[in-house]
Amino acid sequence: MEDLDLGTVAWPPAPIRTERLVLRGSRECDRAAFVDLLSSPEVHTYLGGARPRAQVERELPGAPEDRPGTFVAELDGAMVGLVLLRRATGHRRPAATGRLDLGYLFLPRAWGRGYAAEACAAALAWLAGALPGEAVVLTTQSANTASMRLAAKLGFTEVERFQAWDAEQWLGIRPPTPGA
Numbered sequence: 001m002e003d004l005d006l007g008t009v010a011w012p013p014a015p016i017r018t019e020r021l022v023l024r025g026s027r028e029c030d031r032a033a034f035v036d037l038l039s040s041p042e043v044h045t046y047l048g049g050a051r052p053r054a055q056v057e058r059e060l061p062g063a064p065e066d067r068p069g070t071f072v073a074e075l076d077g078a079m080v081g082l083v084l085l086r087r088a089t090g091h092r093r094p095a096a097t098g099r100l101d102l103g104y105l106f107l108p109r110a111w112g113r114g115y116a117a118e119a120c121a122a123a124l125a126w127l128a129g130a131l132p133g134e135a136v137v138l139t140t141q142s143a144n145t146a147s148m149r150l151a152a153k154l155g156f157t158e159v160e161r162f163q164a165w166d167a168e169q170w171l172g173i174r175p176p177t178p179g180a
């Protein structure tokens, strides 16, 4: 997957405030949370397993790269998760190829409070304004029940299920936001 193809849209956007969170580009102060997130076995249960913490520490640049389409979700001044919007150029399913792809990873201590839903809804609303008329796809393991619930809550519906990475995957799509 490549960066979000933003065309003329500037990145990062001005920070987006939701009821409880701020969505913004990544900053140097996020590094420790990035390491926690990327090396957490719990977070990677359905993502093929986490990399060892020492490896993440070694490979992560001093400041996490502020990549277009990578939103940091901040709660009370600290990063609690990531919302990712990427152009799925090399997706293995034709229905998803070339479309924008949503991903989300939150620190376990922030699960079960609706933060992921709040952050993703805000990122999708931003996208509807920045790049109107784009459908968004999402791939998740069907066994990942928290992720499946979140996808449904955000308005994704099933395109197909397929076998990959030793598990059944669910491909969902969300039509463009009406009027956007």
Ligand SMILES: CC(C)(COP(=O)(O)OP(=O)(O)OC[C@H]1O[C@@H](n2cnc3c(N)ncnc32)[C@H](O)[C@@H]1OP(=O)(O)O)[C@@H](O)C(=O)NCCC(=O)NCCS
Residues within 6 Å of the ligand: 042, 043, 044, 046, 047, 102, 103, 104, 105, 106, 107, 110, 111, 112, 113, 114, 115, 116, 117, 118, 139, 140, 144, 146, 147, 149, 150, 153
């Ligand atoms: C997928 C993931 C982001 C979901 O996180 P989550 O916290 O369960 O998701 P939500 O933000 O939708 O929160 C949902 C829960 O918060 C509860 N909640 C508590 N307070 C709430 C509030 N004020 N508003 C909304 N929901 C609230 C809801 O009841 C809901 O619980 P339920 O699902 O048991 O009914 C998280 O499990 C994760 O980071 N997993 C690892 C990464 C991953 O697998 N990503 C998927 C592949 S892209």
